[in-house]
Amino acid sequence: MTLMSCPDCQGKLSDKAFACPHCGFPMVQQKGRSAWPGVIGGVAGTYISSQALIAMVLGSVMFIAFAAIMIAAIMR
Ligand SMILES: [Zn+2]
Structure with a gap:
């Protein structure tokens, strides 16, 4: 590096x-390479704080876990 x-x-x-x-x-x-990851990374780094990013990731993980539990409950 x-x-x-x-x-x-x-x-x-x-x-x-x-x-x-x-x-x-x-x-x-x-x-x-494609410019998109850099643009997204730049925009995310500039306009989204790391805390907001963590909250977004945690939110989607919680949502997926909730959906999985609901599907498991329905399938049973
Ligand atoms: Zn710079």
Whole structure:
């Protein structure tokens, strides 16, 4: 892993990072891959706090667990 500078904010980031952790600048286009993961990562990193992300993940896990319990109850 190599550290490189963000072309947008000059912050240090890993060359494997999808987006700059400082400003959310998507880094993926430069490697020739699809831009979408970088854009989503950048948008998520910029506009969604890690707490909101954890709440969203926990919420979907709880929903899936609840659905599984309901299906199991119906099938019995
Ligand atoms: Zn940056």
